[in-house]
Every structure is written in structure tokens, then in C-alpha cells.
Amino acid sequence: MRKLVVVGNGMAGVACVDQILKYRHGFDITIFGEETHVNYNRIMLSSVLAGEKSFDDIVLNDIDWYQRNKIRTRLGVRIKQIAVNRRVVADTDGGEVEFDNLILATGSRAFIPPIPGVDKKNVFVFRTLDDTRALLARAVPGLRAVVIGGGLLGLEAARGLQVQGCNVTVVHLPGTLMERQLDATGGLYLRKRIEDLGVKVLLGCRTESILGNGHVEGLRFNSGENIDAELVVIATGIQPNVELAREAGLMVNRGIIVDDYMETSEPGIYAVGECTEHRGQVFGLVAPLYEQGQVLAATITGNRGPEFTGSVPATRLKIMGVDVFSAGSVHEAEPGVESLKFEDPAQGVYRKVVLKDGRVHGVVLVGDVSDDQRYVHWIKSGEDVCGMRRQLLFPPPAADGGLDVAQMPDSETVCGCMGVTKGAIINAIHEHGLTTLAQLKERTRASTGCGSCAGTCSRLLKAVAPDFEEDKIKTICACVPYSQDQLRGIIRSQKLKSAQDVLDIYGNGRGCEVCKPAISYLLDVVWCGDHVEDRSARFINDRVHANIQKDGTFSVVPRMRGGITSPAELRRIADVAEKYGVPLVKVTGSQRIDLLGVKKEDLPRIWADLDMPSGQAYTKGVRMVKTCVGSTFCRFGTQDAISTGVELERRLENLFTPHKVKMAVVGCPRNCAEATVKDIGLVGQDGSWQVVVGGAAGKGVRKADLLITVETTEEALEAAEVFFQYYREHANYLERTYDFVERFGIEKVRKDTVYAPPDAKRALIDRLRKSKDKSYDAWLERNNPRPAQFIQIEPLEVAK
């Protein structure tokens, strides 16, 4: 067997080995990697820093992959020398390994400019997983962080640190952010968006030195100005790792020089990835490197033929809410180059299409990147677009939407981040009967990285899947273009705590009566009540804790747990009704009493006089638990419905839910309190309880599904609680349990709740308890009302 040694266990090297394995190769493979980790997706380190992904999420090849393919893996080992004549590589521990063929895939490292003070403590670079972990360990809320460099990497680092709570400033020498990919106008739009997120941007600033005694305390600019900094990230570019090759006598310029077959100047030695230089070009993006890997795999396995001919650079910024895409050459300096532009400052949308000789030469998209792949296609194909100049800025759908995927060979990588080929996607579609993009993502991990291949994946699905369905992303409303599931993810990962922040950063900044209450609910549930409550985003009922009536008056329904009351309570209710001239007192359909027609200004005093908690009859929250008399008095009662119902109400009251939640507990299957048509019902049996969920007897009637049968009352209460919290976390706002249970299917609901692994169940209960601890009786706000909340303001002076 021929011995193949690969130096560098990074994205390009391992992707190339993966391609080699597809051939009948006959190699005995050894990979050396200086990092101690298996091959991971370096691109996604930005998402790890921003808390969106964990390390496990970004592993590309786990240890099992190396073992299965009989690849000897030496991690944490650095190769320090290649003895070309003896055909061995030597590692830093003095060990030697022989090779017949050698692949150099050493990548690059952060370029550190020679600024005095860069060696101080708390000055970091952002290249490896270890760098990321070090940053995460240091980045505490309130820390002043400065990122030197306003390119893709610097901006992603800045956003990540900011999500961790740091006060971040980006310092950039040129006058435009991402100046290599954007023009000045595009840079301005990007800057506005970044500043809206709360990251400060300083342009045209040259850092003269890093200040501090041992550890960093600030930066000095050549203008003489200083800024404070407790953490600095240097993101000023990359430098290919070529020293090993140079010392071995290979031809090296900025990178290791390779030809169209990825051969270096030394026979039998090849190079791939960011360490290479091809026709004078070096690389900093992964897509062309995967192409190199495919070419090299063919060359090295004796299938020499495919050539690497360079590539079109295409960059997408991976910051949620900041859409920036750039491809090809975007500057108009060359002769014969012209451009078409569109600007919408209010929406933050900028588009520029650069044309040369009637062909698309480059494109800049800020704020709306939906057509990115169309432009890439035109740049690559070089087709004459003169005939459609008028539509070029907003191209109509392609006549043959499936053409570009039909032109792709099966071996072509569709998802660069996760290394998924067209062939692998087609296989998965057939094998698992996939019909939606969401399913495709879950199965193949395609499009779960930077997301730029989502369009291609959808077109592939459309072309291949017999039952293709467009992903229906149901956004809440036009103000915020995300689904509720996505928003939950955004709120969590971006650590957003107030409705206005969500609207400012991910929406139109204004919001409306549809999205504001929904966002308020999502914040409450994601942070278990530990969010910043913004009453302006709530419906009037939730501002005054009463239900508005058609004449602008309100209704008052105190909590009467389980429908149980007392003479003293009834007396207080009667007194209040008389004292405040309440026009209507009514027993409700939910076993409690409603005082209707109350004036807003009387509310706080009525609550005080009643001295009863709020029944939450005005909100999407826990309404009531109806009970029957049960074993307390009833001759058929088998379970104590009253005390169980009261306890259930106590455990859940004051919490908010996607829609109102009504419950009932009955002592036997005669079901006198209608538990089988409630959101949650407990039905007593001889020696057990049935817990039922998703029932309805409102606009429609639906018999509740059986969740589980349990022996003890405590188990029944816990099953109800687990379901309750699961509904809170997964249902859409304004989705009642009867729709939710139907959408998810009772089998899935059971699997995720009562049959969930103990720690998952525990976690649901823990979050419920956390929310419960934060919750309180809204009517206590009578002691501390918001400014002029209940009163009608009298003017400071009278109109004469």
C-alpha cells in the first residue's frame, strides 16, 4: 500500500481525503493536525461565539469517521520538517513518518500587524476553536471589547462578543466596512445596520499601539486619540502557513504554488486549501477549496483530468438580521465597467449589479439577498444579459428554474459549510421521501451552516422530490419576517429581552397589534419571565388587567380556585358591586363571578376591596380549573376533585400561555365539570387518574386526547404541568391546545412530555418553576400603578 500523509486536519485537507475515499485508492492514510480537535466547520465558529451553536453542532467528521475509514489520525501534533529526499515528515516530538505521497493542507493563520503591545494579555485572534473558547471564557457582560478590522471576520467576531453582552467597538483602517466586498454605499448601509445592532464603528482609524500594563487597557490611534478596551480581537486578515513548504525547497510565493492539478513544484507532493497559490491567487473562502480537493483527489488516485481553474469569490455575512452578499468583482475602476443601482434607505436595501461588456461581473446586495444565486449563476455562466437590463436589479424568476441544478454534476458540493454534494442530497430525498427544505436540513445538514445554499437546495428538492412542498414559513405579520419558531431561536441566541429590541433589530422598528403581543409572549416564555416587560407592546387588557367591553368599560373576574368560594368572599363581592355601582353581576360559564361595566379608574380600588387575586379572565393565560364536588360529598366520587383542582390552579395560576388555558378536574367518568372538553382535564377513576389534553367546546367541539393514565394524584398533577410547559414552549401565539395537539399529533406530544427521558422532563418542570417564581398576581399592581395608567388626566390649566 502506498503511504499518503496529509499535513493539516482542517476543512480543505479532510474534505479532499473524503473525496479520495470515494475512489479505489489503495492508500494507507495518516493525517496530522496541530489542533487537538477532529475536523470541524471553522466557518461556524462565528455562530459558536454568538451562542447559536455548540461545538458538537459544528463537527464535520467525528472520530468514528476516521476509524471507519482506517485513517491514522495524529491530533495535537505539528509537523516541523519535510525531508523531501528521504520522503519523511518529522513532528515536533522527533517522530518521523514515511510517505510516498504528501498533501500539504496547512491552511492559514491570523495575520497580526506589527503594532506595539499586541503581545499583551487579553489580545486575541479569531481563527480556531481554542481561540473561540478563550474569547467565550473572557467575554463577560459589560466588558469593553474592541475588534481591530472591519472585514467579514471582524464583524462576525464583534457581533458574537456583543451577543455575549460586551460593549463592542469595531476599529477599521479603510473608510468602508468590508471594503474588499462592498463599495462605499454598500458599506454605509452595512454600517447603519451594524450600528443599529448596538456595535460602535470607527472608520479610518489606524491603531498605533495597544496600551496597558501587562494586560490590555486601551488603544491609541495615530490621531492621538485613545479608547478604553479590556479585550481586543485582531481580525486584520490571514496569512497562509507556508514555512514548512518553503524550508523543504518547494516553490512558494504568498502561498504554496500549485498548478491546475494541485501539484506543487515537487513530484508526489500536493497542496490544497488556504495555504495554496494558484495562478497568482490565494484564497480565504471555503467553496473554491472544496473544488481544489475534488481536483486533487482525482489527480492523486490516478484519475488525473479535472482541472482547477480558479473561482468566483462569493461572500455572505453570517450575522442574523444583517443580510450582506457580494460576489465577483464589485469595483468600477476597470475600463468598460458600468453599474446599475437601487437604494431604499428606509428599508435599508441596497443593490448594485456591476456589468462588463454586457455580462454580470459582480453584485452587491445589502438588506435583501434573496436573488444571490441568480447573480452567481450569471457571473459564472458569463451569459449576455443586455436584453434584460431593465429587470436586472429585480430579476423575474428564471424561465427554467431547474436548469442550474440540472447542469450540476452529482459530485458537486451544494453545501460548502457541511460538505454535502448534489448526489448525497438526491439520495437522501429518495431514501427518506423528503419533501421540504426543513426535512432536508434535518437529514443531511445541508443548508444548516451559513444558509447561502438554501435556494439551490430548494430547487433541487423541487426538481427531484415527487411531493415537493414549498416551506411555508408563516411569519407573524409583515412587521417581522420570521416564523415564531425562528423568533424563539433568535430571541434566545441573540439574548434579546425586550419587544422593542426585537422589532428594532429584526423587524421594521414599529410593529403592530398583531406582532407586539406575540413577541411579548415569546420573550416571557423564552426567559421564563426574566425579560424586560414592555407594556406598550401589550393589548389594553394586559395593561389594566381587565377585559375591555364594547363601551370602553371593563370586567372584573376574581380568581375563585376550583369554583370554591366562601360567605366572606361573597359578601365582599356584594359590597364592591354596591359601592361601585357595578351594572351587572353574573355567574360565568367557568364557575366564577364576573363584575361587568366597571370604570377604568375604579379598577385598582375594586381589586383592593375584593382582596382576591386576578382571575386572568382578560388575558392569554391560565383561566380556571373547574371542579366537580367529587369524593368530598358525591356518592359516586372516586377521587378528590376539589382539592386536586385547587392545587392544579395554584401551581399554574398567574402564568401566561399562547392562548387561554382552561382546565377541569372531575371525580369520576360522569364528567360533571366537562373535563374531556378542556385544554387540560383530569378524570378520576377508581384508583387512578386519566390526564386528557386538547379538548374544546367553544367555536368547535373536540374530545380531548388521553395523554396518560397514572395512579397517584401527584403524578397526575405532574403530567398536567409537563404538558402545560411543553405547550407554552412550542405552540404558536394564539394557538389553542386543540389546534396544537392536532398539529403535533398526540403521539409526538406524549413522546416529548410524559414519555420524555427523565432529564428532559425535569428540565420542562424546572423552567415551569422558574417562570412560576417570577410570576405574580397582576392585581397587586394597584399598589404601584404605571404613570396615569388608570386615571383620566386633567389638564394643568383650563381652556378659557
Place this chain on the structure above:
Amino acid sequence: MTRWIKLTHVDNVPPREGRVVRLGTTQIAVFNTEQGFMAVENRCPHGGGPLADGIVGGTTVTCPLHNWRVCLKSGEVTKGCADGAPPVRTFAVEVRNGIVMLGVNAAEAAA
């Protein structure tokens, strides 16, 4: 000629909310919007709903009763009615020294 009447301290109308000020027999809904304070009559053209209790989005308020939307700058109904509704009466407001001032023209005040 416009006369300015001192209504209330700005802190009584939190950002993106409305409050009612009574002026004789007229109820005025004063809003603290992202583009400054604005005021309209507190009566929805649909069924008289209390606009001050609505949810504010930018410079629009949604009536809490049946979700008609009213533009606070012009008083126009922007969503809800199928075949046009009369606009809501608007008032000029200004903030001086932390006090919201209402502009009433002399003819109106006399009436």
C-alpha cells in the same frame, strides 16, 4: 390664532403609549410616538372605541375594539373600513419644558 394649553407632564405618557386628557366635554388621546407627541380625539370612527387604549405601531394606533387603524398624523383610517370613514380629528401638540402643550385655535376655543 393658536393658543397653547398646558396638558400634562411628559412622564405621564410613556413611550409608544396613549393617555386620555379631558378637555371640557372632549376626550383627547395623547400619544408619545417615535416621531414625537401627537393627539387625536379619543373616539374611533367605527364605534367610538377608546383610541388611547390601542396599540401604537410607529405613528399609527389600532383601536382596541375591532382593530381599525388610525394614522395619528392625519387622522385618516388606514385599515379596517371597507368604504371610507371620516378621519379622526387631530390636534397640534408641542412639548415645552417637559410639558405637553395642546394647540387650539381661537375660533374653536370660543365655540
